[in-house]
Amino acid sequence: MLIGIVGKPSVGKSTFFASATEVPVEISERPFTTIEPNHAVSYVAVECVDKEFGVQCQPRSGFCKKGKRFIPVELMDVAGLVPGAHEGKGLGNRFLDDLRKADVLIHVIDASATTNAFGERVVKGSYDPAEDILFLERELEKWVEGILKRHWARMVKVYAHKGEDALNEVISGLGVKLEIKEDIRGWGEEEIGALARRIVAKKPRLIAANKCDKEGALEVVKELRKRFPDKLIIPCSAAAELSLRTAAKKGYIEYLPGEGEFKVLKTLTEAQKKALDFLQEVLERLGGTGVQRVLNSAVFDLLRYVAVFPGGVNKLADSKGRVLPDVFLMPPHSTALDFAYAIHSDVGKGFIKAVDVRHKKAVGKDYILKHRDVIEVVFR
Ligand SMILES: Nc1nc2c(ncn2[C@@H]2O[C@H](COP(=O)(O)OP(=O)(O)OP(=O)(O)O)[C@@H](O)[C@H]2O)c(=O)[nH]1
Ligand SMILES: [Mg+2]
Structure with a gap:
C-alpha cells in the first residue's frame, strides 16, 4: 500500500510525513523546502482481534498497543x-511521476488560509483555500495528460494490434482503475485531455485540511465541505502530531497516535507545560490531531480495504510460536482464495478450503473477506 502526499508548497506535507513516520525530514516555512521525494513506513490502525480470543498478539511487522493494531503502509x-x-x-510536475503508483493520494491543504498558491505567507482572508483544491485538480490533469501524450503513439500502435486491453494497461500504470472501451485512433488534443480528466477523477484521494490548530481553520473546513460536498475533507494538525510524537519519544508523555489525549510522565518546566496545554486544547478541539484519522480514512473509508488476520481454529500462532503475527490489507471484494494467494502463491495453488476462525465455520474460495476477519486457509 503506497500513500502519496501532494499539495502546494508550505502546507505541511513534510510535517505530516514526519509526524506519521517519525522520520526526520526538512521542514521550513520557505516554499520548495522538499525537492527529492521522502519515503518511509507509517501505519494504519485497526481494532486488534487478539482480545476476542483472549490472547496477546506478537506482530511480526507493525505493533499493537492498547488493543490497536498498527499495520505498516x-x-x-x-x-x-x-x-x-x-x-x-x-x-514542475515531473516529480509526480514518483506518485504514479500510489494507491491513494492525501492532498494536504492549508486550512488556516495563511499561504497563497505558491506557499508564500499572506494575511488571512486574502487567499481562498478552495483554490488549493481547484488548482491541484487541474495540475494533476495536466500531469496525466503529459504522461498520455508521451505514450500516445505507442498506445495507438498497441491498440491497433491488441485492442483496448493494452490501453488499460497504461492507465492501470497510473494507479487508476478505469476501463476504456472507445477506439482511440484519431484522437487529438481534446479527447486526450478529456481522458486525462476521467483518469484523475478516478484517482482515489482525500483532503487533509492541515494547520487546524490555528484560529478560524475549522470554520474554513466547514465552508469547504459545503462547497465540495463530494470530497472527503478531514481536519488535522500535523504540527501538533509531530510535537506529541516528539514529546512521547523523549519520554515526557505517553501518547498513542489517533488518541484524543495523552498522559504526562515527567515533571515539566513552565514552558513545556504551556506547550502541552496548547496541544491538549488542540486535541480536544479536533478530537485528536487528525493525522491518524487521515491515514485510516484513506485506506479503510476511501479505498475500502479490509484488514484480515491469518490464524488457525486450533492455533493462532505461527510455527515460531508468534501469536497472530500477521495482518493483511486486502482490496475490497477480495475472496478467501485471494487471501490464500496473498499469504503465498503455494497456499493459493493448493487451496482446499478456508475457515472463518471466529465462527469456526468453513467457507469456500469465493467467500468475500470482511474487515477484521480471522481466516485459516487449508491447503494441499
Ligand atoms: N500551525 C501549523 N503549522 C504547520 C502545520 N504543519 C506544518 N506547519 C508549518 O508550515 C510550514 C511548512 O511546513 P512543511 O512541512 O515544510 O511544508 P511542505 O508542504 O512540506 O512544504 P514544501 O516542501 O516546501 O512543499 C512550516 O513552518 C511548518 O512548521 C500545522 O499543522 N500547524
Ligand atoms: Mg516538504
Whole structure:
C-alpha cells in the first residue's frame, strides 16, 4: 500500500510525513523546502482481534498497543506543486511521476488560509483555500495528460494490434482503475485531455485540511465541505502530531497516535507545560490531531480495504510460536482464495478450503473477506 502526499508548497506535507513516520525530514516555512521525494513506513490502525480470543498478539511487522493494531503502509512526500507546474513553474510536475503508483493520494491543504498558491505567507482572508483544491485538480490533469501524450503513439500502435486491453494497461500504470472501451485512433488534443480528466477523477484521494490548530481553520473546513460536498475533507494538525510524537519519544508523555489525549510522565518546566496545554486544547478541539484519522480514512473509508488476520481454529500462532503475527490489507471484494494467494502463491495453488476462525465455520474460495476477519486457509 503506497500513500502519496501532494499539495502546494508550505502546507505541511513534510510535517505530516514526519509526524506519521517519525522520520526526520526538512521542514521550513520557505516554499520548495522538499525537492527529492521522502519515503518511509507509517501505519494504519485497526481494532486488534487478539482480545476476542483472549490472547496477546506478537506482530511480526507493525505493533499493537492498547488493543490497536498498527499495520505498516508506505508513505511518500514530494515537492510542492504550484499553478502552472505543467508548464515548468516551480519545480514542475515531473516529480509526480514518483506518485504514479500510489494507491491513494492525501492532498494536504492549508486550512488556516495563511499561504497563497505558491506557499508564500499572506494575511488571512486574502487567499481562498478552495483554490488549493481547484488548482491541484487541474495540475494533476495536466500531469496525466503529459504522461498520455508521451505514450500516445505507442498506445495507438498497441491498440491497433491488441485492442483496448493494452490501453488499460497504461492507465492501470497510473494507479487508476478505469476501463476504456472507445477506439482511440484519431484522437487529438481534446479527447486526450478529456481522458486525462476521467483518469484523475478516478484517482482515489482525500483532503487533509492541515494547520487546524490555528484560529478560524475549522470554520474554513466547514465552508469547504459545503462547497465540495463530494470530497472527503478531514481536519488535522500535523504540527501538533509531530510535537506529541516528539514529546512521547523523549519520554515526557505517553501518547498513542489517533488518541484524543495523552498522559504526562515527567515533571515539566513552565514552558513545556504551556506547550502541552496548547496541544491538549488542540486535541480536544479536533478530537485528536487528525493525522491518524487521515491515514485510516484513506485506506479503510476511501479505498475500502479490509484488514484480515491469518490464524488457525486450533492455533493462532505461527510455527515460531508468534501469536497472530500477521495482518493483511486486502482490496475490497477480495475472496478467501485471494487471501490464500496473498499469504503465498503455494497456499493459493493448493487451496482446499478456508475457515472463518471466529465462527469456526468453513467457507469456500469465493467467500468475500470482511474487515477484521480471522481466516485459516487449508491447503494441499
Ligand atoms: N500551525 C501549523 N503549522 C504547520 C502545520 N504543519 C506544518 N506547519 C508549518 O508550515 C510550514 C511548512 O511546513 P512543511 O512541512 O515544510 O511544508 P511542505 O508542504 O512540506 O512544504 P514544501 O516542501 O516546501 O512543499 C512550516 O513552518 C511548518 O512548521 C500545522 O499543522 N500547524
Ligand atoms: Mg516538504
